[in-house]
Amino acid sequence: MSNAYEELKPCLEQAQAFQTAKILFEWDNETLAPKEAKANTAKVVGTLSGAYFCAVTDPKVKKLVEQCQKDRDSLTEAERAIVRELAEEIEKLECIPPQQYREFAELTARSTGIWARAKKENDFESFAPVLKQIVDYTKKFASYRVKKGQRLYDVMLDDYEKGFDVKTLDQFFGMLKDQLVPFLKKLTDSGEDIDSSFLTGDYREEDQEKIGRFFAEYVGFDFDRGVMAVSAHPFTTNLHNKDVRITTCYNDHVDDSLFSVIHESGHAIYELGIPDNLTQTLAGQGTSMGMHESQSRFFENIIGRNQAFWVPVYETLQKQFPCQLGSVSMERFVRAINKVEPSLIRTQADELTYSLHVLIRYEIEKMLIEEDLDVEKLPKIWADKYEEYLGVRPQNASEGVLQDIHWSQGSFGYFPSYALGSAFGAQFYHYMKKDMDFEGLLRKGDIKTIREFLRVNIHQYGKLKTSRQILKDVTGEDFNPQYYIDYLLEKYGKLYHVEMGK
């Protein structure tokens, strides 16, 4: 036992409490808070951020961390990870002047509201100046930390995915672009038309909610330790491993809310799988955004859009929507939920085109961060890229550059995680199929065995391992995006009767 660690504990608890309070305010802000509350509440959130900042950058804490690093042999594995995370957090924060940190927290507390209104009213102009401020802060903060030989965008990428930089991602997205863009062209040219018209219609919100809750529970979301609510943009958040929250939103496409619920349940199951000795500590979350997305997209696509998944439960869905789906066979339904259709909105994108949406954001973020791209030009650049890679062009900012919440929250470097996560997931899937009769389990309604594999091999480690370490330990090799591409080419080649890539 380390005395320094014992002394550090109350400081850690305090910092953690301030973060947890901020998370609750963010959740509340997105799901419930009244319209006019924003400005006053932003002050509170700003103050809490400031308190967190002071708690972490307190010189006394830094000294204790240094002592703990010397005492590392007497620390448990969890304690070592907590100290490491804290050391990184200190390094990340101490270079930022407290006043700037606080201003930025207040800015982002306000900006999500401004973004939401701008999106609703299709008014990019009202969001542009705020976005510019956010970009400037983000770049400034990264510039304080950039190391020799590192690029500015590397700093941001590393925050979400340790060990992944522009070089790795250029290569990854390059592979996607080279193999998926022409493959997509082949598919759309194949003339094969999948009917998915029955997924759109008069799906009542309360019925969608009911079936959403059923599927959340079916895949393993625990409502005794979780909450499901409605927000403009689906997300997952967690206060600790006994309180994990997901949101969804409803429209007349039943598959939108259905798969967003399964997606967010994947995130939630990760956080619900964090063990008690890690939760409420700096090491008690999913290890990275990419690993998080690997879980959510694994549940959404590899499990949820798998024909085998629907064998035991398609009837339940039909019973909830007898008029809309009563006469639709499971095979037609599964084809429909896997229909490839280049479209404008990322969160509604099919599995194949999804990573091309991410590719576009990656390229634009690089321009914003490294090439000083004027934010005013974003709508046009966005539209041009959609046209080039996906063959569709947004007619306004709401269905274009304003669609995602991330930038309004100051999250740059986050988007690549979505594609990385999909690739991690496919790499896991490749390995798991050797180890278990994956589709057989799904057909039996046994999600639990699959979930347990993920819990034991991924979730329970929290931040004890990096995503790269987990990949290595589970699959025996480093990150290899070819599994992902092969998975897509095989699945969609079959579905569209198109020859596999080349």
Added chain:
Amino acid sequence: MSNAYEELKPCLEQAQAFQTAKILFEWDNETLAPKEAKANTAKVVGTLSGAYFCAVTDPKVKKLVEQCQKDRDSLTEAERAIVRELAEEIEKLECIPPQQYREFAELTARSTGIWARAKKENDFESFAPVLKQIVDYTKKFASYRVKKGQRLYDVMLDDYEKGFDVKTLDQFFGMLKDQLVPFLKKLTDSGEDIDSSFLTGDYREEDQEKIGRFFAEYVGFDFDRGVMAVSAHPFTTNLHNKDVRITTCYNDHVDDSLFSVIHESGHAIYELGIPDNLTQTLAGQGTSMGMHESQSRFFENIIGRNQAFWVPVYETLQKQFPCQLGSVSMERFVRAINKVEPSLIRTQADELTYSLHVLIRYEIEKMLIEEDLDVEKLPKIWADKYEEYLGVRPQNASEGVLQDIHWSQGSFGYFPSYALGSAFGAQFYHYMKKDMDFEGLLRKGDIKTIREFLRVNIHQYGKLKTSRQILKDVTGEDFNPQYYIDYLLEKYGKLYHVEMGK
């Protein structure tokens, strides 16, 4: 301008942010949080309480407060009130060892959950040991602050109602007991039977919610600055003057939720009336619990159970519930909502017997605090007193001593406020009727003029005035409970054709 005050500001903001976060956690805990979240979340709330405690009792803050008190001539009225409140808070907290303060906060964060379960399962035994701990802490904390000549319970009463002590309250409750208990006997012996059967029945929850929202808005609750949700026990909370929240709960008595919504709207309207320069400061809430209850009970009873109130809106209610109320005349409805019926549950009590419910709690609190009453004996003493004053006896703890949340939150000395508030309200009403055609306004649907009177004379002051000062400024005299008794005797004497008091 005082330099000390400028220096104090960030400390005040920090303390305020911690309190606001605690309030949000409490709200969330009562309205949404999943079942198993309690223990982990209690740790966070405990840490936030500890941080608040440290922020307020910081020696640097105390020095600044002392300097501000010297600089008082250069402070605005609001600043002076804030400094005064802070000085009182410091005095209240600094005598409590930080460790005990934190333990107590964690205890009460857990105990409301234990109480809720005990109430649900009618299991007083599971709550008794926790209650005992809470009583012990509360007494210990009061003992640190008790002044010479003061009684222990005085300390607690003063926290909720400055300037009111056991002596004043013994006199107040003595008057109620002497005049209302025999009057109630007369009423119940009168043989006059009011039919209220139509208030109970198949009132669908979603319809009750709809009409609840209508009436909240009708009396002046602003949904752009407020939220309405469901909890086991209705309450109001506020983060600031742009985010005020009420809850209600639904059962098959339509009047329960209806009047709880109007009651909580009264609380909410008080907080919505706090001006921008006071909100988010220590002086930016209703001045006392009694004054708060005066507003909520004013809206509920003096406005809401007034025949004139229903003239413009009874039809709206009928339209929402055509089967249940379509054939019930407004006169019958108004008689029904004013029916006097000695009953077991305080929150469902009629206006007349209500203060007798409070009298019982006052007497029991005095015994718990000053006579070391064994908590195990509570269910029997509770039942005996109900039998004596109200002529009804609870058959179990859920409909007896477990019905209220207050003690599980450590709120002792709070209950008297309900009766005091009713009395304050009647005193205001007596005066207002001289000043305006009160019932005429209600008949015209003009709640705004009444609400504006309350805002200008009461709400806008926050804690700048005590409840006694407000009473004096508005009515020209000190607290005088006889107005309340006269109001009840007159109203219910008429309704039941019974000779007025004596």
